[in-house]
Amino acid sequence: MVAALADREAARSVSVEAGQDCLVGHFDAMASPCEILIESDDRGEAARLAQIAATEAWRIEDKFSRYRTGNVVAQINGSRGKPVEVDEETASLLDFAATLHTLSDGCFDITSGVLREVWTFDGGDRIPAPEAVRDILQRVGWDKVRWQRPVLTMRPGMQVDLGGIGKEYAVDRVAGKLAKATTHSALVNFGGDLAVTRAPRKRDAWRVGIEPVTGNQPQKGTILEIRTGALATSGDARRFLLKDGVRYGHILDPRSGWPVEGAPRSVTVAADTCTQAGMLSTLAMLKGYTAEAFLDGERVRYWCRR
Amino acid sequence: MKDTKQTSVSATLAAATCSLLGSVPAAPVQAQEEPKWDFNTALLYYGEDNDRVQDLSLNILGKRYFVDDRSLTLGLTVDTLTGATPNGAIRQGVPQTFTRPSGNSAYTIPANELPLDDTFKDTRVALSAGWEQPLGRLWKTSVGFSGSFEYDYTHLGLNGGLSRDFNNRNTTVSAGLAIGRDEWDPVGGTPIPFSPMLDVGDTGNKTGTETKDVVDAVLGVTQVISRNLLVQVNYSFSNSSGYLTDPYKVLSLVDGTTGDTITRVPAPGAEGPSHEFRFERRPDDRTKHSIYTQAKYYMGGKVLDASYRYMTDDWDIDSHTLDLRLRWPVGERSYLEPHLRFYTQSEADFYTISLVDGVQLPTFASADYRLGNFDAITAGLKYGWKTRGGSEMSVRAELYQQRGSIPGNLLIGNQVGRETYPDLDAIIVQFSYRFGW
Numbered sequence: 001m002v003a004a005l006a007d008r009e010a011a012r013s014v015s016v017e018a019g020q021d022c023l024v025g026h027f028d029a030m031a032s033p034c035e036i037l038i039e040s041d042d043r044g045e046a047a048r049l050a051q052i053a054a055t056e057a058w059r060i061e062d063k064f065s066r067y068r069t070g071n072v073v074a075q076i077n078g079s080r081g082k083p084v085e086v087d088e089e090t091a092s093l094l095d096f097a098a099t100l101h102t103l104s105d106g107c108f109d110i111t112s113g114v115l116r117e118v119w120t121f122d123g124g125d126r127i128p129a130p131e132a133v134r135d136i137l138q139r140v141g142w143d144k145v146r147w148q149r150p151v152l153t154m155r156p157g158m159q160v161d162l163g164g165i166g167k168e169y170a171v172d173r174v175a176g177k178l179a180k181a182t183t184h185s186a187l188v189n190f191g192g193d194l195a196v197t198r199a200p201r202k203r204d205a206w207r208v209g210i211e212p213v214t215g216n217q218p219q220k221g222t223i224l225e226i227r228t229g230a231l232a233t234s235g236d237a238r239r240f241l242l243k244d245g246v247r248y249g250h251i252l253d254p255r256s257g258w259p260v261e262g263a264p265r266s267v268t269v270a271a272d273t274c275t276q277a278g279m280l281s282t283l284a285m286l287k288g289y290t291a292e293a294f295l296d297g298e299r300v301r302y303w304c305r306r
Numbered sequence: 307m308k309d310t311k312q313t314s315v316s317a318t319l320a321a322a323t324c325s326l327l328g329s330v331p332a333a334p335v336q337a338q339e340e341p342k343w344d345f346n347t348a349l350l351y352y353g354e355d356n357d358r359v360q361d362l363s364l365n366i367l368g369k370r371y372f373v374d375d376r377s378l379t380l381g382l383t384v385d386t387l388t389g390a391t392p393n394g395a396i397r398q399g400v401p402q403t404f405t406r407p408s409g410n411s412a413y414t415i416p417a418n419e420l421p422l423d424d425t426f427k428d429t430r431v432a433l434s435a436g437w438e439q440p441l442g443r444l445w446k447t448s449v450g451f452s453g454s455f456e457y458d459y460t461h462l463g464l465n466g467g468l469s470r471d472f473n474n475r476n477t478t479v480s481a482g483l484a485i486g487r488d489e490w491d492p493v494g495g496t497p498i499p500f501s502p503m504l505d506v507g508d509t510g511n512k513t514g515t516e517t518k519d520v521v522d523a524v525l526g527v528t529q530v531i532s533r534n535l536l537v538q539v540n541y542s543f544s545n546s547s548g549y550l551t552d553p554y555k556v557l558s559l560v561d562g563t564t565g566d567t568i569t570r571v572p573a574p575g576a577e578g579p580s581h582e583f584r585f586e587r588r589p590d591d592r593t594k595h596s597i598y599t600q601a602k603y604y605m606g607g608k609v610l611d612a613s614y615r616y617m618t619d620d621w622d623i624d625s626h627t628l629d630l631r632l633r634w635p636v637g638e639r640s641y642l643e644p645h646l647r648f649y650t651q652s653e654a655d656f657y658t659i660s661l662v663d664g665v666q667l668p669t670f671a672s673a674d675y676r677l678g679n680f681d682a683i684t685a686g687l688k689y690g691w692k693t694r695g696g697s698e699m700s701v702r703a704e705l706y707q708q709r710g711s712i713p714g715n716l717l718i719g720n721q722v723g724r725e726t727y728p729d730l731d732a733i734i735v736q737f738s739y740r741f742g743w
Contacts, residue, residue: 103315169327296533
């Protein structure tokens with residue numbers, strides 16, 4: 001335990017190096033490489049800003065990661081049917097999750113994580129038995145939860161996972177802190193989910209590559225230019241199951257317990273905040289075949305790969 | 307990208323995010339693909355049967371996007387035209403000799419054959435440039451220039467457009483205006499209308515260059531009816547004034563009873579027309595009005611594109627065009643698109659077959675088959691596919707069939723039974739390639 005903690009602390013370092021007409025702060029958080037691009041040539045300032053960013057990212061990771069013990073998520077998931085009173089920030093995230101659940105007709109559900117007990121998307125062919133999926137659905141569904149701010153009561157065996165919101169939330173929180181800490185433009189990029197604090201001055205826009213995620217086909221990555229606002233990408237072509245020629249993508253419909261059919265391999269959405277962009281790209285993935293039609297209807301700019 | 311009134315999911319999400327983060331977004335998003343050139347290239351072959359017009363055309367259109375949705379479009383078209391085209395004269399039971407438009411030589415058409423002028427040979431280079439940009443969130447504006455250059459014809463034009471989105475961007479109203487000036491500088495000079503075709507070397511009836519001015523205006527509404535249906539209605543107005551005559555077209559001068567062309571003897575020692583031919587004469591003003599409607603219907607991956615155009619002008623030509631396309635996806639990255647087009651037009655009020663000798667000439671007259679009464683059908687198929695690198699390619703093959711009729715009251719004497727509308731069959735083959743760079 002102590003050794004694991006030491007490892008984690010050792011991995012928690014921040015470095016700053018020169019980028020193209022900017023300084024770049026690097027650190028790791030939420031299982032992703034994170035970077036802060038700052039339109040400044042002051043290394044001291046860059047180091048200070050990167051430290052602010054990393055501190056906030058790690059705080060959010062520690063507080064909401066379901067892999068940590070002793071945090072609020074662990075407390076909720078270990079409640080065995082007893083009511084849990086949560087703090088303001090957690091309550092705001094749960095309110096947000098509740099709104100998304102309603103907005104998506106139950107497709108977006110922070111209690112769906114337990115489905116991973118039967119689904120392992122490792123490129124193999126292990127499809128769970130329909131009975132196993134049906135059994136586990138007894139423990140899935142925000143509608144089975146009692147949420148009366150600030151008290152959450154869940155059935156025994158149910159779990160919440162804020163991983164679907166956490167990273168985008170962290171990007172927006174960090175962007176907000178950096179916007180207060182400097183007048184320079186900064187780009188906050190946590191593993192492809194990113195936000196700009198304010199419009200850059202020395203250049204028209206920040207240039208960002210969307211990773212080619214179509215695993216088996218080499219495809220040229222798309223370069224995007226972002227001046228203000230945020231981008232978020234959902235999807236991972238490497239996470240799927242293949243059985244009898246049928247590809248099962250890793251986006252699960254919490255209402256059926258089975259993968260959504262026809263989901264794009266990845267969806268990148270541009271929005272005012274990273275949280276909005278992330279939710280729109282996730283909701284689009286959950287729409288399956290009609291992902292593009294949904295995004296067209298929402299009149300947002302997006303890039304879809306199939 | 308945002309509207310004043312957002313759709314339900316986006317609006318609710320924006321409000322929920324606002325309360326989660328405890329702040330409003332610093333600025334609305336501005337993100338787009340890295341500016342780059344988007345090239346649309348096409349190689350087109352158009353070939354009429356019986357050695358009539360053949361056209362090979364190369365088209366390159368490059369578009370570059372800049373920040374804030376501004377874009378620059380540059381176009382280049384190179385055409386080479388060869389082949390023969392009806393010169394307007396009628397058939398005769400004997401061979402007919404014509405002086406070439408250049409006035410430098412003559413050509414002879416065998417008996418009973420439709421007179422075709424085989425000097426038709428031209429290279430055309432057309433250039434265009436356009437700039438488009440939004441004005442605020444709902445307005446969009448564009449300006450452009452076009453120029454087209456042939457050895458006997460020059461066109462220069464300017465255009466501008468303005469559009470505005472309404473009703474949560476479901477309605478777009480647009481207006482456009484284009485002005486152009488064209489100049490004819492025919493080989494051997496511009497013939498004086500109704501003057502006779504003269505012997506080789508005689509330029510007594512030729513003058514210099516002629517010009518025409520064209521004004522086009524369009525007013526349109528595009529409406530999203532539902533997620534599956536998009537409808538567009540346009541009204542357009544076009545006015546041409548100046549020299550609208552075709553300097554290469556003639557009419558046969560015929561006997562009022564037999565309908566045969568009056569014969570003629572070239573000057574001693576000279577080569578020249580065997581019969582009397584008069585250069586055509588069209589009004590110096592033409593105003594067209596047209597209504598265009600288009601519907602695009604999306605049905606489970608397939609797209610039906612149907613359009614109809616009605617055009618009427620003060621030359622008394624009315625035309626109807628019905629165009630149908632169905633885009634049918636084949637597999638993940640390709641599609642088939644059948645295309646059908648029906649066209650019909652009535653003849654111009656001054657369209658005729660010949661001029662009668664000895665009676666007063668009409669004010670205007672032309673025997674150009676394109677001003678006659680005809681129907682046309684185009685039927686084709688296009689196959690398009692996307693490469694793995696994101697480029698798009700397509701091949702298209704179409705058959706064009708034009709069938710006309712000559713009103714019975716225009717035929718005199720022997721012309722009945724001998725003279726028929728010069729029907730036309732053509733094939734069109736096109737290869738297109740679209741790529742980013």
